[in-house]
Amino acid sequence: MDPQTTQRKIIHVDMDAFYASVEQMDNPELRGKPIAVGGGGTRGVVSAASYEARKFGVRSALSGVLARKYCPELIFVRPRFDRYKEISKKIRKIFLEYTDLVEPLSLDEAYLDVTYNKKGNPSATLIAQEIRKRIFEEVGLTASAGISVNKFIAKVASDYNKPNGQKTVNPDEVIAFLEELPIKKFYGVGKVTTEKMYQLGIFTGADLKLKPIEFLEKHFGKSGSYYYNIVRGIHHSEVRPERTAKSVATEHTFRENLTSEIFMLEKLETIAAELENRLKRYNIAGKTVTLKIKYSDFSLQTRSKTLPYFISDRSLLFDAAKELLFQEKMKESVRLLGISLNNLNNEDRKTPVAVQLKFEF
Known part of the structure; x- marks a missing residue:
């Protein structure tokens, strides 16, 4: 263990089924019933x-059709993001009474460094x-928490006693x-990587620990050292109240699959316009344009192009996305399109910007 790491006291707070819990709190008729926020x-x-x-x-991320198949009594509720943001601000205000070192990951979770806290606890x-x-008392919702010496362990621990629980992993x-x-259960190890590790005989942390760094880098590239x-x-990794944006993105999920590239271009024009508005709001430009395509079979594809100059104008964003769209033939009908811009000109600034999602119902 690194001596500096053991001195830190990190909390990861994760709200329990946040969007759904807000809906159940605001509408007593939904309490105790299976509900899904999204489109059915x-x-x-x-x-x-x-x-x-x-x-x-x-x-x-489950399709509405499959969700109803799993649970015929499922009640679908339209998302109300303004309401979720309102509740999230109240929760964050509570966090800031304990420490200024609060790093939000989303509306419903955040890291807190309480090594030196305002309460002297x-x-x-x-x-x-x-x-x-x-x-719970001031907002009306339950939260779970993980407590440990660094962000990674705190994040893993917060999932242990959900809902409405917490777990502390002490230095020893x-x-x-x-x-x-x-x-x-390792944060950052997804389904694909998990399967690959299983094939390599890695099922637990103990198994992973037996593998030398050369072995891990050979099979997992840069992630091997991680x-x-x-x-x-x-x-x-420190708890950072403000994080420098590495990319800005906007994407749309469509009500019906798109099979015509003409319709896709129409959607990309709208997406490019929305992305331009976000970029101008934060006074950011970038060089690398990435087109994100999710097909009807849920497979995902990205295509990127790096320009020799910074852009933020919708017409230039659209032109680059259009070129990427025609770069190769579509393999299926399309359910989602997105444009992201990275390689940004904000290295000296701290701008908390995330992907903007839009769902059609």
């Missing part, structure tokens, strides 16, 4: 599911309990905790 039609996608719905296998565990209690427990951890370090409890 043929093109609908689940954005969030209540715990009652999760018992049937309903999860975020030496116990991160007690701070997490107090924060969760206040969220870190190694044992990571060795016993199933590899699929896996080598995290299983040893080494993760130096």
Whole structure:
């Protein structure tokens, strides 16, 4: 363990089924029932599911049709992002009463560095309990928390006693905790990587720890050193209240699949215009344009082009996206299109910008 790492006290707070819980809080008739926030039609996608719905296998990103098949009694609710943002601001205000080192990951989760906190409380565990209690009393929702010496372990721990629970991994427990951890529970190890690790005989943290860094880099590239370090409890990433945007993106999921490139171009013009508005709002430009395509079979493809100059104008964004669209033949009908811009001119600025999603219902 790195001495500096063990000195830090990090909390990861994760709201429980946030969007769905807000809907159940605001509408008593939905309480105790399986609900999904999102679209239930043929093109609908689940954005969030209540715990009652999760018992049937309903999860975020599941198609509305499949979700209804899993749970015939499922109730679909349209998302209200303005309301979710309103609640999120109240929760963040509570966080800031304990520390200024708050790094939001989304509307419903954040890291807090409470090593030196405003309350002078030496116990991160007690701070997490107090924060969760206040969220429940002042907002009306439950939250879970993970507490440990770095962001990675805190993130993993917050999922352990969900919903409405918390888990602390003390410095002297870190190694044992990571060795016993199933590899699929490691934050940053997705389904594809999990399957690859299984094929290599890696099922737990202990198995991962046995592999030398050369082996991991051979099979996982740059991620190999990341896996080598995290299983040893080494993760130096600090809690950053403001994060420099590495990319700005806008994408649309369509009600019906697009089969004509003419219709796709129409959608890309709209997306480029929305992206231009976001870029101008933050006074950002970039050089690398990426076109994101999700097909009807849910397979994903990205195509990128780097320009010799910075752009933010909608016409230039559209021209680059159009060129990428015709770069190769489409293999299926399209359900989602997106344009992102990275290689930005904001290296000296801190601008919290994320992808803007738009769903059609």
